Amino acid sequence: MKDEQIDAVSKLLKSMSHPIRLKILCLLQDQELSVGEIRDSVKTTNANVSQHLNILRSQGIIDFRKDANFIYNRITDKRILELIQKMHVLFCPDN
């Protein structure tokens, strides 16, 4: 890896390396979820989820669509899906 790539990938990893954000990504693996649904799953405040979502959005990892006054989030980058699957295989062999 070249230095630029190192920088880009480390930023990506950093944005995935917070437990709340990693959990969000896991939840979004196979479904889209609203901010409120995510908030309930990760058990924190609305504002906190919103901020974490923003970090993932600014990295281009997730995208959202608006429906009424709900915002549905989903993973846009297929490479992230692959990476999460790989981590699952490597580090969570049972289940």
Next chain:
Amino acid sequence: MKDEQIDAVSKLLKSMSHPIRLKILCLLQDQELSVGEIRDSVKTTNANVSQHLNILRSQGIIDFRKDANFIYNRITDKRILELIQKMHVLFCPDN
């Protein structure tokens, strides 16, 4: 992933997500290197490399052996090797 696994994996990712540490891991993919060799490659101070190595060691990602007054470092966890390879395929398709 269960919550405990989420926590464990996010710690792992966090330790890999600093550019210096990611570069160290890339360098150690196929060879063992002394602290000084790593210092030259990543262009920082000895103390800084030493501290980053400690973070990787305490995560069980790398190990070292002593030879004279050199310390040679290598990756111990094969899963880390696989993960790095996957990231390389996904995010650095050319080269």
Next chain:
DNA sequence: AAAATATTTCACAAATTAATTAATTAGCCT
């Protein structure tokens, strides 16, 4: 034993990250 080399440890300042609360925006419904 002293000097030199390789690495680590320590203490500190600067920068970044994270959670919390309150305020704000946006869209729906009656």
Next chain:
DNA sequence: AGGCTAATTAATTAATTTGTGAAATATTTT
């Protein structure tokens, strides 16, 4: 329009991370 719900933004504070330089440790060499 006014009230309600969903989500975001902003400001503040606490905690963590990072890099640096100096001192310490360990081993080799002279």
